[in-house]
Ligand SMILES: Nc1ncnc2c1ncn2[C@@H]1O[C@H](COP(=O)(O)OP(=O)(O)OP(=O)(O)O)[C@@H](O)[C@H]1O
């Protein structure tokens with residue numbers, strides 16, 4: 001089998017470890033007026049693969065994942081998720097596709113007036129109509145146990161710490177058994193120990209459910225732990241990609257800037 005070639009400086013040679021392509025982005029462009037955010041972005045992510053996206057603040061990382069879930073319309077290029085071109089999807093098809101994707105917001109965005117159990121129950125009831133009451137109960141308890149917060153099942157979000165809210169936010173996405181997870185800065189604002197716990201959890205979920213993930217992060221410890229591959233976004237393109245070790249040793253100051261203070 002021949003490997004697909006990438007145009008980015010570092011070529012990841014290990015794509016065959018993973019399954020079929022889940023996201024295929026080719027020559028993607030997105031501008032807001034004169035602000036050309038994505039200029040020619042290319043990226044393929046396979047089943048079971050964790051890809052961390054690095055990039056300066058404002059470079060377009062969030063715009064990229066918003067294009068992937070159809071929250072923003074791209075101007076040119078192709079963007080396929082689960083083999084389907086996003087811009088061709090009708091409303092209902094887009095809803096179906098979104099049901100297969102988990103999105104972890106930076107703020108965790110829990111429903112404040114619902115208990116932890118209800119926070120998990122709500123999306124489950126809306127999206128998984130075929131589950132019985134017992135199955136829903138079991139699934140919720142299992143998922144809370146996964147994130148180590150079964151004891152918090154009857155608490156309100158206001159009674160949770162920031163790290164607990166993040167873990168509940170993660171559980172709420174994972175309870176829907178998504179094939180693709182999109183994490184927008186999942187560890188930002190957390191202490192290093194809780195950040196590491198969240199990173200470990202992300203890794204565990206990947207292994208358990210063979211989920212593919214895009215992880216947007218400035219947290220290099222999180223990147224080191226969770227990434228099968230890293231992508232450096234500069235000037236709206238996939239400037240460089242490779243494993244943590246490959247990029248850490250690349251002789252390019254623009255890439256190296258992200259790896260300062262890192263020892264391997
Ligand atoms: N809805 C929008 N309308 C106009 N401009 C937007 C919109 N969303 C994003 N932008 C612009 O697109 C650029 C990229 O924004 P984006 O939020 O993707 O940055 P980012 O890489 O996620 O940054 P950060 O690391 O700070 O979260 C910014 O210049 C921003 O002002």
Ligand SMILES: [Mg+2]
Nearest residue numbers: 061062063184
């Ligand atoms: Mg962002």
